[in-house]
Amino acid sequence: MRQVYMDHAATTPVASEVLKEMMPYFTESFGNPSSLYTLGQQNKEVVRAAREKVAEVLNASPDEIYFTSGGTESDNWALKGVAFTYRNKGNHIITTKIEHHAVLHSAEYLAGLGYDITYLGVDEEGRVSVDDVRKAITEKTVLVSVMFANNEIGTIQPIAEIGRLCREKGVLFHTDAVQAVAHIPIDVKAMDIDLLSLSAHKFYGPKGTGVMYIRKGVKLDNFIHGGGQEKGRRATTENVAGIVGLGIAIERAAGKISSEKSRLTALRDGLIEEIMARIPYAKLNGAAGDGRLPNNVNVSLIGVEGETLLMDLDMFDIAASTGSACSSGSLDPSHVLMAIGLTHEQAHGSLRLTLGESTTEEDVAYVVEKLAGIVERRRNMSPLWED
């Protein structure tokens, strides 16, 4: 049977050429980069080379790149690091209602410690207004954190404008670029970004490795204390294989960013069109066109519950995601879908399909076909549905 993985925003497989480069560092070349002998020093070089690749892609300098255990750690470091470092300057942080939980739960934790957090709303497409950011900034503001592109609905934020504003106001600016980096060229200098988070497994690199970009000159308390790795700013024995994988993966992703953009955009728009054509009462969540990640489709199919949808799709070996309450341990529907004004019912019937390198036109056709059948069948057994 055909297998269709349409959950690339959740995670991606490690690309074979990435894995190939990682392999020696598990076994023969296993040295600790902090060690003085050749086996260690060679790995120090290897980590340096990976750092240069990341810097190149972001238009940063290599000494602004720090390796972490993932997007979550980087987000935690950004928020808590700034909050603790600048606690005598101010206790106000601005973020949005649609951030990833790594940002939101860090912010809530800080709120519990007495910090003052502003959660900006978004418009119905999920876009933050630069003017809202401007109005929210006070004397006490130490950080603005706005994600580059949303993981659920794919909405892209006006990052360069927010960056410029923050720079003018002398406020630090962090962006979670975990979902964006493989799809949108990022230039930390041109975009006035001070801190930025990445996660390798979202762009065909290994799970458990990430990046924190810290602009030169930005003072930031360490988050993980210990040995002197990462120029004394982030401790732990370097995950050499993982870092090598991250380096190759980001270089690879940057190399195909524009060809993949056109290819995926066409597939995405085809998928959206077909769903709209084949499934009654389907609604697109988030922006259409250029304001949306090229690989993201998010629709509400009211009358069908999201978890049910996923299980049904799984029967056809289709992997997808939902913002339905039933699929989350917390039984709250997605905070992102709520923030763009969806009703509970709409959030409940939401379906996210995120495309990737492996996605083909046949996959799109297959998914639409199966989805249409599933929706019809489940709507027919719903008491809310009258046709």
Added chain:
Amino acid sequence: MRQVYMDHAATTPVASEVLKEMMPYFTESFGNPSSLYTLGQQNKEVVRAAREKVAEVLNASPDEIYFTSGGTESDNWALKGVAFTYRNKGNHIITTKIEHHAVLHSAEYLAGLGYDITYLGVDEEGRVSVDDVRKAITEKTVLVSVMFANNEIGTIQPIAEIGRLCREKGVLFHTDAVQAVAHIPIDVKAMDIDLLSLSAHKFYGPKGTGVMYIRKGVKLDNFIHGGGQEKGRRATTENVAGIVGLGIAIERAAGKISSEKSRLTALRDGLIEEIMARIPYAKLNGAAGDGRLPNNVNVSLIGVEGETLLMDLDMFDIAASTGSACSSGSLDPSHVLMAIGLTHEQAHGSLRLTLGESTTEEDVAYVVEKLAGIVERRRNMSPLWED
């Protein structure tokens, strides 16, 4: 030429059978364990199985095991987590002068936030006195953190006694068992351990994965906030391949703990004896016999500087480590060697040789042979040395 890796305390290669089990999780079986479809749910099972292996080895229950990015993160979590969670109960933490920097620098960071830290001294073999711990505990003490075995000199601490004392006094007890777990059977219940740190790359598992054991019922603030992974206590997309590797590696290590113990102890004692016999003025640092990790040798060879020694050994493809000031960016000699009362000169000429699965009698003979020649040659060019 013969290659001799004698720095197993710094890191170990991933064992081939461990790597073999990890492989599928980079590519075909790459699903996010939080996803509802089969590809995700299978990995949830796989993570569960690894958790059970860890629990089994520590005599813990699986829901007391949390996966982290390494020993450093676990140590940070233990210290900062307890400090923040119990800040209304007390602000006093007891640890020792010979902990790993992951503990010491976390403690220093907390001191900067107003916490009161007691750093207990050790005897000349590097052992903490249970009585000193008892005397240091006050009404305000919220945590005692004493490492299971030291990474530099291999001294094993009276963990069960300290655990019993802490339990009696109602104080939480954390132990950094990063160096111990592959060499000493650990029973968290019998030893009254509340929190414990592990790091996979010290026992032939992958770098970038670790464990935090949290005894059931212990309240502990999260350290990395975000998604609901690890029962909501430690966020980030699970590093599935890494976790699988950790699970197999710990099971494997536990399976050979007693055979390796006798084999390594014999090699270790042979190495120590030969060094003492062949090199004048050599001094063993740390305990002899059962009070020392079976794989650790640490000697001071005064008149030769440690970094020089390492570079010379590297010319013979021998990998080792030192506590010399010159090898450290900070230009301070090892805090552990200072704590056991070595002079600067002795710390300066220290050499750590840590044995592992690959170590043979021939390796030991080769190292002694080369080392004796190096020491003689370098002593002859030292102004401090008069023969």
Added chain:
Amino acid sequence: MLYSEIVMDHFQNPRNVGEIKDADGVGEAGNPRCGDIMKIYIKVENDHIVDIKFKTFGCASAIASSSMATELVMGKTIEEAWNITNSAVAKALDGLPPIKMHCSVLAEEAIHGAINDYRRRQGLEPWEDKSHDELVDEHSHHFHHQG
């Protein structure tokens, strides 16, 4: 790699190791930060350094710096020798890692010590030594790591 090929060469095959029993000047420099020590012996004829030997207890870069410094100084006049700076030694070694620059300072100081010892023995005023603290302090953060 931590060190350049030239550093490794001078570290492995140091030139001019030893002592001069009837030296005309002996200089010693110690590094208060890491505890290393370097001793330099010179033989002077017609205001020229005609022989030089060293003994060093220290890291690879201290040993290589001593060796390179003796080569640079050999045959020079006293004044030329005085003016050879630690950066010249480091440069001749094809560079040293930033955290190891202070090791080359040791070589400059030991040579200055030997020259001033020679001048004192000749009944001359010792020359004034400048301080290198700026160089030694350029790496203030912690790097120490042992697995």
